[in-house]
Amino acid sequence: MLDRYFEKYIPSGYTLQKNGTRLSGFLPHMAPLAVLQEIFAPLRQKTVYRLQKDLGLSIPSDLMALYEHCNGFSFYHGAITVLGSTYEQDFDIHKRLPYPILNSNLPIRRPQGSPKNILYIGSYGMDASMVAYVLDTGNIIRVDQHEYNVCAQWPSLSIWIEAEVPRIDEIAERSKPFEMLGPKHLPWGKYDE
Numbered sequence: 001m002l003d004r005y006f007e008k009y010i011p012s013g014y015t016l017q018k019n020g021t022r023l024s025g026f027l028p029h030m031a032p033l034a035v036l037q038e039i040f041a042p043l044r045q046k047t048v049y050r051l052q053k054d055l056g057l058s059i060p061s062d063l064m065a066l067y068e069h070c071n072g073f074s075f076y077h078g079a080i081t082v083l084g085s086t087y088e089q090d091f092d093i094h095k096r097l098p099y100p101i102l103n104s105n106l107p108i109r110r111p112q113g114s115p116k117n118i119l120y121i122g123s124y125g126m127d128a129s130m131v132a133y134v135l136d137t138g139n140i141i142r143v144d145q146h147e148y149n150v151c152a153q154w155p156s157l158s159i160w161i162e163a164e165v166p167r168i169d170e171i172a173e174r175s176k177p178f179e180m181l182g183p184k185h186l187p188w189g190k191y192d193e
Contacts (some may be wrong), residue, residue, distance in 0.1 A: 002073060002105035004039045005165050007168075019095040027077060033093060036172070040071035040084050040098045051085050054102055055119070062157045063121065063133060072098030076172050080164055089138040099123070104130065113148035121157075126186055133157065142187060 006141070009025030011060040020041025027034035043051070046135065048067060052059055059067070069135055072084030084098030103109055104120040111130060114120075121140075122131035128145045140160040154160040164187065 001164060002039060002070065002075075002165065005075065005169055006039055008169075009036050012036070015146075017095055019097075021096045024094070030077065034077060036075070036077055038074040038096060038098075040073065040096070042069060043067045043071045043085055047085050047087050050087060050099070055105060057119065057135065060119075060133060060135065060138065060157075063119075064139070064155065072122075074098065075165060076168050079168050079172075080124055081120070082122040082131070083120070096121055111146055111148045114143075115148070118148075124186060129186065131160070152191045 006022065012024070012183075013026030014022070014024050015035075023035040023037065024148055025036025026037055048059065048064065052157055066082065067084070070084075072082040074081045074109050081099060083101035083104055084110045085102075086097045086100045095170045101119075101121060104123075110118075110120065114132075119133045119135055120130050121133050123129065123145075124131065124142065131152060132141050132143055132144050133139075134141060138156050140148050140154045140157055154163060167187070
């Protein structure tokens, strides 16, 4: 599913970086190295074990399956992201990395009032709201970046991705050349299958 929306923008430019990160859709009108889509190389098994240890929990199976495909992604110039691991990587513009999942789950970074059963896995760049995995139900929720206030909810990770990536792609299609998306483009409410 992700690959379809990544490959769609290859005609506007494509790069495979040294660390396996794939970039598509160059945006020179925004910045010399700006891209629309980033898919980060899959995680190695030993990195997953270390990540689980540092998070202090087992990564849910559907999130694990995503990490076996990619170490997170950033689509539509950061409008929607899934966080990943930055272990054992050099910070280099030619080896792009995801935003680190560990940082977003530090007590100081979690929205105030966040329950313990919440794992922050992504964000919306339009207002910096957080995307969270509810560990005991498998639901995905969007919450305010400062306080635990649920703004939108989906029944699973796959349904969230299958709903939000095409929705944001449609918005991006209407914005040519691509411009930054704003808060008016955010999802609100409860979404079913």
